[in-house]
Amino acid sequence: AAKGRGRNRYAFYTADLAARAQSRMQIEQGLRTAIAAREFSLAWQPQVDLRNGALLGAEALLRWHSPPLGTVPPDRFIPVAEDSGLIGELGQWVLEQALRQWRDWQRRGLAVGRLGLNVSALQLRDESFINQVRAALQLHGLAPEQLELELTESALQATEGAPERLRLLQTLGVRLALDDFGTGYSSLATLKLLPLNRLKIDRSFVHELETETRDRALVRAIVGMADSLGLGVIAEGVETEAQRQLLIRLGVLQGQGWLYSKALPASEFERYLRLHPLGG
Ligand code: C2E
Ligand code: MG
Ligand code: MG
Ligand code: MG
Secondary structure: OHHHHHHHHHHHHHHHHHHHHHHHHHHHHHHHHHOOOOOEEEEEEEEEEOOOOOEEEEEEEEEEEEOOOEEEOHHHHHHHHHHOOOHHHHHHHHHHHHHHHHHHHHHOOOOOOEEEEEOOHHHHHOOOHHHHHHHHHHHHOOOHHHEEEEEEHHHHHOOOOHHHHHHHHHHOOOEEEEEEEOOOOOHHHHHHHOOOOEEEEOHHHHOOOOOOHHHHHHHHHHHHHHHHHOOEEEEOOOOOHHHHHHHHHHOOOEEOOOOOOOOEEHHHHHHHHHHOOEOO
16 A cells, blocks of 8 residues: 555656646746737735835736736746746836836826836846846936835845946946845845845745744844844735734834735726825
8 A cells, every 4th residue: 555655646746747847838938929918917016114004115026917827926937937038028028117107107196106126137147237227217217216126135146246236236326125035045145245225024034923933033133234234124925913013113114015915906006006195
């Protein structure tokens, strides 16, 4: 019987691998035509002052609806886009669409605050990225300090010359945030080397804040470190009122998460904007 179970497990395992390999291929194939077919959109998640809920800005998050594959989450397709050389074009699309939308809201009198955009390591490595950002800011008349580029630790650690790249970007006046902070292998070395404006505390530290004294200690330490280095902090994945209160007590005054809103399609975010005026 043990043998039989083992074989079954093996069969499941290979079937799962095959399914995943296939869907990777399907994803890559789908991605090749997805921009032209207008299958991408952006969703907008508010970033707020945890003390009073006042809006500070929003993070743009990429969404893909593929007619054959359904809705594919970014954690699934971004790595495929990176491996297949499609991330450059996709990142350029995000930059262009996000700034256009931001400017559009501003033109219509909606105060939107700061715009956060996720940037892949491969985009950062691309010599032309800085020019893309400069051109997009100019084209849409956005003040550079309104734009915050979010980079992950792992992305930065994998990028040779990352400190120089980031310094160049900062000369444009845009802000730089370290995303998913605390999940990389060497967070302190990253902080030592890189010019940054703020840390986004990964939601894995927020999730069990109520029960895990270690997580509370770590968040407190992150805040202390950020203060000493002159960096801002924002918490990701704020889901409950208890987390909100704890974060404030630990010195984290900004956040985003489902307690406030999921990432919303443009029309719904617009409604959110009308109901929740810009603060801070
Ligand atoms: P991220 O930048 O760390 O984004 C935060 C993720 O947490 C988003 O997932 C968001 O929907 C989710 N989230 C927000 N609030 C909560 C909450 O309260 N609880 C929980 N459990 N989750 C919450 P999403 O949209 O699936 O994006 C996943 C990742 O994909 C992003 O992580 C980012 O690394 C990447 N990504 C998304 N859009 C882009 C993009 O335009 N370019 C690049 N290069 N990467 C992107
Ligand atoms: Mg992000
Ligand atoms: Mg994050
Ligand atoms: Mg993430």
